Amino acid sequence: xxxxxxxxxxxxxxxxxxxxxxxxxxxxxxxxxxxxxxxxxxxxxxxxxxxxxxxxxxxxxxxxxxxxxxxxxx
Numbered sequence: 654x655x656x657x658x659x660x661x662x663x664x665x666x667x668x669x670x671x672x673x674x675x676x677x678x679x680x681x682x683x684x685x686x687x688x689x690x691x692x693x694x695x696x697x698x699x700x701x702x703x704x705x706x707x708x709x710x711x712x713x714x715x716x717x718x719x720x721x722x723x724x725x726x727x
Contacts, residue, residue: 672712673702679710683718693718 674682679699680690693699700714 673709674712674715676708676710679715682715 676687676690680687683690685693690699694701699710699718701708701710703709
């Protein structure tokens with residue numbers, strides 16, 4: 654199942670989305686390369702979290718990044 658698809662929440666029976674994305678999933682959503690992704694992270698334009706050795710991207714951070722970019726052009 655793709656992360657963009659709604660999945661039922663077994664606790665409440667209502668749909669939910671994936672809260673954390675992998676780097677590859679975030680790159681696909683933003684349609685950018687891994688290099689561009691890490692440039693955004695280094696410039697602190699895109700928030701990520703690290704759990705152990707894994708870097709994950711909150712879905713809300715991707716949405717906020719897109720909204721900020723859209724506000725900049727309008």
